[in-house]
Amino acid sequence: MAISSSWEVQRVNRAGSLSQAVVEQLERRIASGEVPVGSKLPTESELCEVFGVSRTVVREAITHLKSLGLVETRRGVGTTVLRNDTAEPRPAVHISPRTVEDILEVLELRLTLEPPAAELAALRHDDEDRKRLEARHAEFVQAQAEKSQARREDFAFHHAIIKATHNACFDRLYEPLSDSIIPRAKLLSIDIDPRSTARYLELVHEEHTRILEAILERDGPAARAAMQQHLERSRDMYARYRDA
Numbered sequence: 001m002a003i004s005s006s007w008e009v010q011r012v013n014r015a016g017s018l019s020q021a022v023v024e025q026l027e028r029r030i031a032s033g034e035v036p037v038g039s040k041l042p043t044e045s046e047l048c049e050v051f052g053v054s055r056t057v058v059r060e061a062i063t064h065l066k067s068l069g070l071v072e073t074r075r076g077v078g079t080t081v082l083r084n085d086t087a088e089p090r091p092a093v094h095i096s097p098r099t100v101e102d103i104l105e106v107l108e109l110r111l112t113l114e115p116p117a118a119e120l121a122a123l124r125h126d127d128e129d130r131k132r133l134e135a136r137h138a139e140f141v142q143a144q145a146e147k148s149q150a151r152r153e154d155f156a157f158h159h160a161i162i163k164a165t166h167n168a169c170f171d172r173l174y175e176p177l178s179d180s181i182i183p184r185a186k187l188l189s190i191d192i193d194p195r196s197t198a199r200y201l202e203l204v205h206e207e208h209t210r211i212l213e214a215i216l217e218r219d220g221p222a223a224r225a226a227m228q229q230h231l232e233r234s235r236d237m238y239a240r241y242r243d244a
Contacts, residue, residue: 018053019060019229025051026061030070030084041071041079056214056222060229063206069199089199090237091149091184092191100242103183107235110181111228113173114158118211118227119220121164129164130216136160137212144201147194155179157208161215161227183238207233 029035041047047058062079065071069089073079095103125133136157143150155178162174179185184197207230214222 018057019064022047022051022053022057022061023064026065027068027070030065030081033084035081037081037084039081040077041081043078056225059210060225063203063210063229064233066203066206089196089203090241091193091197091200092187092241093193094191095187095238095241097242099186100238103186103238104235104242106177106181107183107231107238111231111235113170114161114231115224115228117162117165117167117170118215119224120167120170121161122215122218122220122223124166125164125215125218129160132160133157133164133212133215137208140208141205144205147198149184149192149197150201150204151179151182151185154182154184154204161211164215183234203233204230
């Protein structure tokens with residue numbers, strides 16, 4: 001889809017989340033039918049130019065649209081609009097109120113710990129850390145492909161980031177938590193929605209990939225932002241179970 005006069009947008013310069021500001025404008029265009037189902041969004045570079053934001057901001061915005069089920073991205077094809085109403089992927093049909101509160105408390109803790117850890121990992125990782133991070137990420141992808149909940153592999157990836165900080169205090173705080181920190185570990189089998197879980201894990205995979213890329217590129221602020229977005233998105237999604 002070429003950028004034209006119809007793609008006059010408000011350049012993003014407001015305080016707060018830049019990616020959310022981009023999301024709001026793109027979501028309005030999709031919902032209104034201005035960008036029809038089956039059509040493609042402009043490229044990352046074009047969106048960066050028209051909104052006046054970085055590639056990281058655009059990627060965060062596209063990831064959010066994907067989490068809502070509005071678009072999909074395929075290598076060599078681009079980002080295609082799938083639908084014009086949101087369909088958030090959720091790993092379970094129902095979660096008990098007590099379990100939701102437990103999940104939200106853990107995510108609150110993780111939000112104070114993991115974004116700065118990701119930034120430190122980007123700045124401090126060595127070759128051994130790089131190999132470990134890539135291996136843990138590949139294990140998550142394999143578990144996802146095998147249609148498992150990938151709980152252990154999810155924790156292992158995040159733990160590898162903690163280790164890459166080379167700060168023993170981070171590791172001592174994190175390791176005892178084990179894979180119980182992964183929200184899906186608290187879900188009952190009878191409540192899990194397999195189809196929606198598959199879509200949900202695709203989203204987690206994409207978010208992990210963005211975190212990993214930022215760390216390996218030694219881009220500390222991008223790594224922190226990607227981890228923050230990953231955990232905030234999870235927190236907000238589980239909060240909607242409580243609100244419902």
